[in-house]
Amino acid sequence: MSQAAQDWNPGAYAKFRGLRLRPALDLLAQVGDVPPGDVVDLGCGDGAAAGALAARFPGRRILGVDSSPAMLDKAAGYAAKVKADIATWAPDTAPALIFSNAVLHWLPDHATLMPRLAGCLAPGGVLAVQMPRQFLAPSHRFLRDIAAGMFPDRFDFSQYQPPVAPAVAYHQMLSPLGRINAWESDYVQRLDPVAEGHPVRAFTASTAMRPFLEKLTAAEADPFTAAYDAALGSAYPLLPDGAALMPFRRCFFVLERP
Ligand SMILES: C[S@@+](CC[C@H](N)C(=O)[O-])C[C@H]1O[C@@H](n2cnc3c(N)ncnc32)[C@H](O)[C@@H]1O
Numbered sequence: 263m264s265q266a267a268q269d270w271n272p273g274a275y276a277k278f279r280g281l282r283l284r285p286a287l288d289l290l291a292q293v294g295d296v297p298p299g300d301v302v303d304l305g306c307g308d309g310a311a312a313g314a315l316a317a318r319f320p321g322r323r324i325l326g327v328d329s330s331p332a333m334l335d336k337a338a339g340y341a342a343k344v345k346a347d348i349a350t351w352a353p354d355t356a357p358a359l360i361f362s363n364a365v366l367h368w369l370p371d372h373a374t375l376m377p378r379l380a381g382c383l384a385p386g387g388v389l390a391v392q393m394p395r396q397f398l399a400p401s402h403r404f405l406r407d408i409a410a411g412m413f414p415d416r417f418d419f420s421q422y423q424p425p426v427a428p429a430v431a432y433h434q435m436l437s438p439l440g441r442i443n444a445w446e447s448d449y450v451q452r453l454d455p456v457a458e459g460h461p462v463r464a465f466t467a468s469t470a471m472r473p474f475l476e477k478l479t480a481a482e483a484d485p486f487t488a489a490y491d492a493a494l495g496s497a498y499p500l501l502p503d504g505a506a507l508m509p510f511r512r513c514f515f516v517l518e519r520p
Pocket residue numbers: 270282286304305306307308309310311327328329330333346347348349362363364365368369469
């Protein structure tokens with residue numbers, strides 16, 4: 263599989279910009295004062311949150327960090343764009359705010375990762391994180407169930423653990439490090455009708471479906487996608503106009519270092 267084939271698709275991701283931006287704004291609304299220093303948009307993607315961060319922190323240097331060349335290429339509004347894997351990334355100077363919207367669920371071992379990121383902050387700095395917690399919902403569970411059923415040579419989820427814990431677990435994990443505010447929200451997303459397939463598949467195609475499609479040939483992807491569409495149709499019945507309602511749970515926390 264080529265790097266380009268594995269890379270994110272900014273066009274597909276941006277189709278739901280409004281729905282995806284709202285949790286970022288809800289997260290930012292809970293960030294209070296921060297000390298002097300940079301603002302880091304960690305996993306900045308195509309820069310969806312750059313404008314909101316600049317409006318909230320005028321005059322600050324805002325850095326965009328991401329591992330995707332395609333996303334970084336589209337990203338605008340940053341003083342600098344840094345191509346890095348968050349697993350090994352460390353800032354040159356301690357930031358005032360590390361803001362990470364819809365990214366850290368792609369990284370494992372949060373019990374190590376989150377304290378490490380918090381430890382990168384300037385004194386009084388803030389770590390603000392939002393992650394989907396949708397992994398046991400039909401939209402995501404069907405992907406695993408169908409892939410494991412159709413292609414057991416490549417997919418085995420018998421030991422599966424969701425990558426994101428309940429908000430209370432982050433509260434317990436991070437409260438020794440500072441003042442922590444953790445919460446969850448269920449967003450009822452109304453997804454517009456699509457010309458082909460199910461509206462929920464149109465939403466997950468650019469994110470949760472990617473790791474599955476990366477392991478399938480084009481000939482395999484077609485029946486996989488058809489089975490996913492059919493399953494989605496029973497869990498998320500279409501409204502009379504062809505739209506669908508997709509409840510989507512997200513986990514948030516804001517940690518203020520002493
Ligand atoms: C769902 S997008 C979110 C983008 C942006 N934060 C937003 O709110 O629109 C996830 C982003 O995380 C990036 N990402 C995923 N894993 C990463 C990693 N290990 N290191 C750096 N970036 C990563 C992807 O390249 C992608 O741009």
